[in-house]
Amino acid sequence: MQLTPDDTIVAVVLGFELSATIVNTWIVMAVLVFTSWLVTRNLRPDAPPSRWRGALEFIVKTIESQVVEVTEQKAQHVLYFAGTLFLFIASANILAIIPGFKSPTGSLSTTVALTISVLLAVPLFGMARFGFGHYFKSLFKPSWFMLPFNLIAEFSKAVSLSIRLYGNVMSGAVIAAILLTIAPFFFPVIMQMLGLLTGFIQAYIFAILALVYISAAITETPKSKTRN
């Protein structure tokens, strides 16, 4: 039993093995980008929006409102980043109901990659907001000997994010596989529906946690307000 799509090799191109994780990621990316391009290619302000455009506007505005609610500011770059996290994870988890399609988020490599992106994004957004020195000094607060603990805290964020997502998605797939062997007709359907729900919730949790981390980096603390 293969627990992760990394173990499934779809093709070998120029000596590189293309796993199901990468190929399925491309499929998810293609679906997202093609759908977005299809809906947004001819937007006219004077024409009433179509159903697809309305749906995309609803999704984007909901994500934007969440970003504004968490970060308390209208940061478009954060929207692009956190929104893409949510859309990618949710789409990958939703597409997992297609038989034979393994969600790339069920791969620890994918969740680690996403976590690394969050770990990189948090200081980058903070530096973009307050400058490099300010972020660097924050690692030494409240005192210089807190540096290792701050670094451990950042690392633990990455571990918790990646393991949580990976564990939930992978466990869902494992439970579905086990139940399929026990009761092939009834329970798998329920578990698939439950998998959709948990996949969506996991996407939301991952994106919200990333937003919270980024928000902590770009929001002015009382001390920084005083300094400014």
Added chain:
Amino acid sequence: MSIDWITVAAQLANFLLLVWLLKRFLYRPILKGIDAREAEIAKRLAAAKEAKENADAEKQRYQQQYADHLMIRDNLLEEALESTASQREQMLQAGRDKLEQEQKNWQQFFEQERSEFQMKLQYSGAETLYELVRKALMDLADEQLENAIARHLMRRLEGMHKDIKAAAGEASKQVATVTSHAPLSDKTQEYLQQQLQNYFPNIKVDFLIDTEQAVGVVLQVAGARVAWTLETYIDELQSQFAQQYKANVSAGSLL
């Protein structure tokens, strides 16, 4: 559970690429579209608000115009009513005046007719009386009416010849004129000449006939004039009638 770091790197690159692609094909177009639509809606709302304000202003203007027109109409109506009333009053007054004038004219005409009729009646009655008296005199006394008139005239002259003589003065020595409607008989002429000689010695008497004159005899001595004609008789008769009429009116007998 293992981590393939090549896959991690590839997924990291894939994710960053996806961020860029979605930014390019999803977020920016959608957000721009929302902003554009919001701007379009705001523009339309502004246009609608402006149109509503214009419509309100226009409505207010029309209401004001309507009120003005109503006021003008009321004024015109009031003026027309006043003018009509004035014209009506004028026409009524003109009608009253005309009616009054016609009544006056009719009254005048009636009075004239009455007077003419009375005159004709009097003349007719007098002529009839005259003819009757003439005939009665001829039948009973074998005498002409003119002779009786001449005698009557002379009797009247008897009481007033001194005054006439005084009034006539020197002219009384010259000529006296006796004018009658019909020719007087010779006997009557001789009688008149004798009587006048008695009062006015050496007077010359001329006898003239005037058919225009009323029946009777007129004696004219210089500026003095003594007459008895049917006209003077009728005048006396008319005067008596008028006195009798006034007396009856004051007594209410005509009512």
